[in-house]
Amino acid sequence: MEIGGSTLVGYPAGEVQGRSPVVARVPVGDRHGTIVAQTPFHPLDHTWPDQPADLGTIAGLAVTDCVTGAVADGERTVHLGEDIPVRRGTPGWSWLVVHVTGEPVPDGEVELVVDAGRRHALCAGHTACHLTALALNAALADRWRKEVPQDGLGNPDFDQTAITSSRILEGGSHDVYRLGKSLRRKGFTAEGLAESLPEITRRIDNRLKEWIAADVPVWIESPGPELTARRTWHCGLPGGTVAIPCGGTHLSRTSQLGSVGTTLELSGDGAELTMRTTVG
Structure with missing residues (x-):
């Protein structure tokens, strides 16, 4: 089996369909994994599995999952997901999009079609996630006693400093x-946070309304079409253009969100803050 390099991906540009030759197959449990030269499908990133995989069809067969694979140059074994033994982008490895189906995909050139409705919903969720994180940073800016890294708008980056998990939904x-001792040592003040959540939520929602009404552009920059390319999310917000490293999919303008609501919840022991974002 000769893979011939990393999979080329079209999803950063918003592609939801295409045609490509089958280059390899790999078993995925009791299912079938198919690797093509170029795909519009976004796979689950095992290193930061925030955005779920695209679903759709390949050669008319249902794609029930889409995972990341890797194979060392000159080797035949394709490692999948958490079983990949090296860091993403390690030289000497090809990084692959593996389309999972219940039946084997035929040889030759095949048509790939992403579920566009689901993709759009995930794009909305991911764009809203970034914007809400920036709004949260601004709303919590007065709770820092020490200097910490700033986000693209010049606010203390609470999101990147304190986040432990993120899940993009439709x-x-x-x-x-x-909100543990480590964050407090960095200068974050958590005292009185529970009582302040309604006001913090109001600040976040008001800022989101402003950014959505501004109808500013959102775009992805990528140094190349390979799956391993380090892509960056950009948004031309009124306070300045923000750039965040991101391998997901997004809308093209903030106005496409329509509306975004947030809910903040503090755990009983005050050690965790959960933020839920809803579009529409």
């Missing part, structure tokens, strides 16, 4: 932040 997101 039309929303679910993010969890750790």
